[in-house]
Amino acid sequence: MRASRIHSRGPAHIEAQLTPLIDMAFLLIVFFVLVGQVASAEFVELSLPRTASDAPGRPGDAQRLVVNVVPARDSGAAAYRLGRREFGPDAGGLAELARTLAEAIRAKPALEVNVRADRATAYSWVRPAMDAVSDALALSGVDRSRVRVRLVVLPAGGGDG
Amino acid sequence: MADATAAEDRARTLGALERLAATARAGGPAQARTLPGRPSRRRARGVGTTLRTNLTPMIDVVFLLLIFYMATTRWGTDERVIAMDLARRTAQAPAADGAAPAPAPARDPFALDDESLRIEVLADGSVRAGTPLGRTMRLTELRELLARECRGVGSPGGMFEPSFPIVVAPAEDAPWEAAVAVLDAATAAGYRNVGFERRTAPAGAAR
Numbered sequence: 296m297r298a299s300r301i302h303s304r305g306p307a308h309i310e311a312q313l314t315p316l317i318d319m320a321f322l323l324i325v326f327f328v329l330v331g332q333v334a335s336a337e338f339v340e341l342s343l344p345r346t347a348s349d350a351p352g353r354p355g356d357a358q359r360l361v362v363n364v365v366p367a368r369d370s371g372a373a374a375y376r377l378g379r380r381e382f383g384p385d386a387g388g389l390a391e392l393a394r395t396l397a398e399a400i401r402a403k404p405a406l407e408v409n410v411r412a413d414r415a416t417a418y419s420w421v422r423p424a425m426d427a428v429s430d431a432l433a434l435s436g437v438d439r440s441r442v443r444v445r446l447v448v449l450p451a452g453g454g455d456g
Numbered sequence: 457m458a459d460a461t462a463a464e465d466r467a468r469t470l471g472a473l474e475r476l477a478a479t480a481r482a483g484g485p486a487q488a489r490t491l492p493g494r495p496s497r498r499r500a501r502g503v504g505t506t507l508r509t510n511l512t513p514m515i516d517v518v519f520l521l522l523i524f525y526m527a528t529t530r531w532g533t534d535e536r537v538i539a540m541d542l543a544r545r546t547a548q549a550p551a552a553d554g555a556a557p558a559p560a561p562a563r564d565p566f567a568l569d570d571e572s573l574r575i576e577v578l579a580d581g582s583v584r585a586g587t588p589l590g591r592t593m594r595l596t597e598l599r600e601l602l603a604r605e606c607r608g609v610g611s612p613g614g615m616f617e618p619s620f621p622i623v624v625a626p627a628e629d630a631p632w633e634a635a636v637a638v639l640d641a642a643t644a645a646g647y648r649n650v651g652f653e654r655r656t657a658p659a660g661a662a663r
């Protein structure tokens with residue numbers, strides 16, 4: 296009399312292999328932490344202007360610099376922010392912003408420069424940011440056609456500010 | 457003599473048995489307590505024991521962190537961009553070795569500005585279109601007007617070519633949204649040469 300092979304193995308012992316699951320979860324966490332840091336450096340919390348048409352395009356995959364006009368009360372600007380660096384809204388701060396931009400453009404001429412400003416900010420506070428970008432282009436000596444300058448907006452009927 | 461020897465042996469055997477019993481009561485070696493041919497209880501319990509870490513709390517925390525980061529990460533995928541050419545400015549290059557910066561080239565006083573449509577953006581969001589339109593209107597009206605007057609397939613009798621320069625000149629206190637809306641209206645109508653008005657004020661003169 297010989298026992299069947301199934302019964303000879305004894306009771307079934309089923310276990311879930313959780314190691315790959317934990318590995319993936321940790322990788323995803325690291326990914327989101329890094330993406331969150333990059334995003335926080337680029338995006339200041341702003342209420343961007345909303346367009347009525349579908350004419351604006353999607354941002355390209357090119358490496359970009361983002362100049363944020365940090366809003367203040369009374370439609371003003373508290374500072375201008377490039378990455379994690381902040382520049383004062385005075386002549387010295389804007390000159391420093393232009394110099395920093397020029398160095399970055401000189402190092403990578405195929406950059407894309409995006410200007411982000413709050414929808415309620417007065418034009419007189421956004422114009423210096425665009426002027427600083429223009430000054431940086433002149434200071435860098437790079438061909439203007441190689442550097443793309445874009446204004447960041449929200450599309451019609453979608454997204455949150 | 458023989459009785460004495462037998463009594464001595466009996467006493468020795470009893471002493472040994474008592475010591476064995478005392479050892480068993482005190483929890484001595486398992487071999488002393490087990491009967492031959494039967495496995496000890498301790499060894500039977502120890503066979504196949506594996507150390508396991510309880511991973512459930514860690515997985516709970518990991519998933520909570522994952523959900524937190526997924527929910528709080530801002531992707532910015534909804535953002536769009538309007539391409540533009542910035543006005544060329546004569547920025548002062550840093551003077552080398554203390555030398556005075558080169559003076560800006562003198563402008564020909566008789567040179568005429570390129571013909572363009574200048575659109576002023578006022579603080580209340582309304583717009584004032586310059587020559588040849590020459591009137592103040594709401595943004596929706598300007599949008600329709602620009603689309604209608606852009607010469608192309610849809611409107612062959614339009615007043616302006618798509619390459620006609622359109623200059624947006626927002627007032628100092630005009631909200632950024634209104635300025636961008638005019639730029640967007642011109643771009644959406646099909647004009648390709650749209651930009652903000654060139655200012656002569658140096659960088660930094662915000663107010």
